[in-house]
């Protein structure tokens with residue numbers, strides 16, 4: 235049985251969800267699952283081609299239509315356009331999934347300022363800007379749910395990917411600050427920390443020839459790599475009323491990998 239089948243098909247009726255990076259990988263799967271369970275879903279990414287393909291896939295799988303808009307979350311003007319689009323079409327968003335991210339292997343001493351900036355802007359600034367675009371409406375409605383896709387224990391560092399580690403640690407801090415600040419407005423803010431999930435993004439950007447990461451499950455206690463479905467089940471739980479007293483957590487979904495993480499030498 236698909237783990238997502240445990241979730242009621244009407245679970246997200248009446249909700250409006252924005253999923254950044256929703257045209258591929260984990261974001262696409264979360265967007266599809268929310269659509270299948272009644273939410274109006276808006277997906278964004280930079281590539282129009284990928285967005286169009288995702289719209290078709292979601293329609294074929296769920297029989298429902300998603301909206302999409304090209305948006306580079308690093309660009310303030312793009313985020314403003316996204317906000318305008320969602321406000322005029324849906325009146326606001328009640329769910330934001332900050333999933334868009336950039337990553338590539340670069341030893342710190344060779345990392346250019348622009349490379350650092352590219353990742354921090356996509357991950358940390360993008361999470362801040364997209365959330366801020368929609369939280370005002372959530373506060374007015376006294377109802378909202380923000381889910382940030384992070385990594386496991388970013389505060390411990392991420393050798394070879396120090397830009398990503400720093401950005402994700404910043405997102406974790408935002409998760410906690412926002413959970414505290416907005417809890418009294420009926421808004422929950424949580425994170426999910428995926429273990430290794432072999433998506434296109436990982437294959438293209440993290441498994442470079444000189445990257446220390448290997449595409450195998452040797453170190454995973456549960457004996458396999460993750461799937462977008464594994465992450466989506468956790469997302470559906472955290473976004474649902476079943477998690478109504480949970481805020482400010484970074485839920486690790488990694489098959490137990492971080493009980494004994496492999497040592498990497500960048």
Ligand SMILES: CCCCCCCCCCC/C=C/C(=O)SCCNC(=O)CCNC(=O)[C@H](O)C(C)(C)COP(=O)(O)OP(=O)(O)OC[C@H]1O[C@@H](n2cnc3c(N)ncnc32)[C@H](O)[C@@H]1OP(=O)(O)O
Nearest residue numbers: 335336337338340346348349352430432435436439447449
């Ligand atoms: C299955 C086993 C897996 C094992 C892993 C397990 C560990 C789990 C933890 C994983 C944690 C996180 C994972 C992820 O985030 S996966 C998602 C990754 N997805 C993506 O990155 C998709 C989007 N990314 C991109 O499109 C590109 O990577 C990029 C961000 C580079 C594109 O942006 P842009 O077009 O704006 O960038 P530029 O090409 O202009 O480059 C900007 C600067 O960055 C430098 N750069 C780019 N690529 C590299 C590289 N590979 N190495 C070094 N430097 C790079 C580039 O040179 C520019 O800088 P300069 O102008 O100074 O040269």
Ligand SMILES: NC(=O)C1=CN([C@@H]2O[C@H](COP(=O)(O)OP(=O)(O)OC[C@H]3O[C@@H](n4cnc5c(N)ncnc54)[C@H](OP(=O)(O)O)[C@@H]3O)[C@@H](O)[C@H]2O)C=CC1
Nearest residue numbers: 255258259260279280281306307333334335430431433435
């Ligand atoms: N897969 C894994 O092993 C792990 C993933 N994660 C996290 O999970 C999330 C999803 O990763 P995954 O599905 O693997 O990655 P993918 O690369 O498959 O998906 C990332 C998505 O983000 C979009 N994106 C990238 N940069 C931008 C930008 N500047 N503005 C808007 N959209 C952007 C991409 O679309 P486009 O190129 O069209 O813009 C793409 O749709 C990320 O936050 C990642 O850091 C965390 C730990 C492990």
